[in-house]
Amino acid sequence: MPLEFGLWRVDDKPVRVATRPMPLESRLEALIEADPGILGDPLLLIGRQVPTSHGKVVDLLGMDADGGLHVLELKRDRTPREVVAQVLDYGSWVQALTNEQIRDIYASYARSRGQAEELDEAFALRFGGSPPEALNSTHALTIVASEIDAATERIVTYLASGFQVPVNVLFFRYFEDEGRAYLARTWLIDEAEAAAPSAGAKGHGKQEPWNGIDWYVSFGDEPGSRSWDDALRYGFVSAGGGEWFSRTLRSLPIGARVFTHIPKVGYVGVGTVSGEPQPFEDAVLTIDGHSRPMADLPLKGTYRPTAAGAEVDGQDRREWIVPVTWEQAAPRERALWRPGFFANQNSACKLRARFTIDEVSRHFGIDQDSADA
Known part of the structure; x- marks a missing residue:
C-alpha cells in the first residue's frame, strides 16, 4: 500500500x-510541465503529447541526469487494464528511440514553446554539464494519478516486484483549506x-553518430608545462605526464x-592532424615551410618530463606532440564556451556531439558542408 499523507x-x-478529489486530474499535466520538480527526482521535460509510431500519444516524456527516459502517463478516467496496458505499450516504443529521434522530439517540443535552445543547452541548464554520449540507456514508466x-x-505491484518492470504509480493528494x-x-x-529503470534496447542509435573525422582534444594550458600560445603559433597539440594522458592523444590519425x-x-x-605523434625531444614541426626541431623553438612552455626522468613507476611521462594545421584558431582570451558543449577528461576522443561541432564551426566560420564532404 502507498504511504498515506495527512495534513x-x-x-x-x-x-x-x-x-x-482533484477537480481536473488532467490539470496535473500542466502543473508538472510548469515545474517538473514536483515529481521529486530532477527531470528535464523533452516532450508533451508526444506521438508514437503506434498511433498513440505520450502525455509527458522526460529525461534524467543520466540520459534515461521517463514516460509519465496520466490515469484520467481509464480502467486499470487500459492505463497499465497503455504505459507498457509506451515502454516498448520508448526503449527503441535513437539518439537522433530523442533530439528531434525535444526540438519539436522546444519550438512549440517558442524556445530555440538545443537539447544539449537545455540539459546543461537543468543538470549542469553536457548530456552523456549514450541517451536512453534506461527508461522508467510512471502512472500519475490522484487515486x-x-x-x-x-497489477503494478506484481509487474514491478515480481518481474522488475520499471513501472510505478505517483499519487498526488489534493487538499483544500x-x-x-x-x-x-x-x-x-x-x-x-x-525496480531499477529498465535498460533500453541495445545496439545502434543510442549514441550520436560519428562522422569518422571529428575528434575532441583537451589541451591543458598550464603554467610551467604547456602553453596554448605555443600551440597556436607553431601548430600542434600535446599531452603528457603519464600514459593515461598521452595514450588517447597518440591515437589521433593523420587527417583527423x-x-x-x-x-x-x-x-x-579547429585544425587537421598533419603528422605522426612524437615525444617532445624528437618532435619536428614545419614552420614557414621549413622543418624545425621543436626543442630549438622559442617556447613559453617547457614540454619536458619531471626531474625524475621520462619514466616514473614504469610509466612514460614524456610530453607527446601531434602536429596540427589550424583551419581556424584563436587566443585563449577569445575561447568559445556555451552550456551544453561537450567536454571530456580524456586528452582525445571521438567527437559525436553535433551541437558542439555545429556551434564551434559556426563561431570560427568553418563551412560544415565542405568539411563533412
Whole structure:
C-alpha cells in the first residue's frame, strides 16, 4: 500500500485538512510541465503529447541526469487494464528511440514553446554539464494519478516486484483549506524498493553518430608545462605526464579534424592532424615551410618530463606532440564556451556531439558542408 499523507492546520488546535478529489486530474499535466520538480527526482521535460509510431500519444516524456527516459502517463478516467496496458505499450516504443529521434522530439517540443535552445543547452541548464554520449540507456514508466483502484495497484505491484518492470504509480493528494489548494505526492512502491529503470534496447542509435573525422582534444594550458600560445603559433597539440594522458592523444590519425578545448576555458581552435605523434625531444614541426626541431623553438612552455626522468613507476611521462594545421584558431582570451558543449577528461576522443561541432564551426566560420564532404 502507498504511504498515506495527512495534513493538519495548527494555528490553535490541530485541524485536519480534508482530502478532496482533484477537480481536473488532467490539470496535473500542466502543473508538472510548469515545474517538473514536483515529481521529486530532477527531470528535464523533452516532450508533451508526444506521438508514437503506434498511433498513440505520450502525455509527458522526460529525461534524467543520466540520459534515461521517463514516460509519465496520466490515469484520467481509464480502467486499470487500459492505463497499465497503455504505459507498457509506451515502454516498448520508448526503449527503441535513437539518439537522433530523442533530439528531434525535444526540438519539436522546444519550438512549440517558442524556445530555440538545443537539447544539449537545455540539459546543461537543468543538470549542469553536457548530456552523456549514450541517451536512453534506461527508461522508467510512471502512472500519475490522484487515486487508483485496487486492481491497478495489484497489477503494478506484481509487474514491478515480481518481474522488475520499471513501472510505478505517483499519487498526488489534493487538499483544500480556506480557499487555498495544496498538493502532496507519494509513490505506490517506495523508490528504494522499486525496480531499477529498465535498460533500453541495445545496439545502434543510442549514441550520436560519428562522422569518422571529428575528434575532441583537451589541451591543458598550464603554467610551467604547456602553453596554448605555443600551440597556436607553431601548430600542434600535446599531452603528457603519464600514459593515461598521452595514450588517447597518440591515437589521433593523420587527417583527423580536431576541435581543441582548454579545460574550464572553452574551444580555441579547429585544425587537421598533419603528422605522426612524437615525444617532445624528437618532435619536428614545419614552420614557414621549413622543418624545425621543436626543442630549438622559442617556447613559453617547457614540454619536458619531471626531474625524475621520462619514466616514473614504469610509466612514460614524456610530453607527446601531434602536429596540427589550424583551419581556424584563436587566443585563449577569445575561447568559445556555451552550456551544453561537450567536454571530456580524456586528452582525445571521438567527437559525436553535433551541437558542439555545429556551434564551434559556426563561431570560427568553418563551412560544415565542405568539411563533412
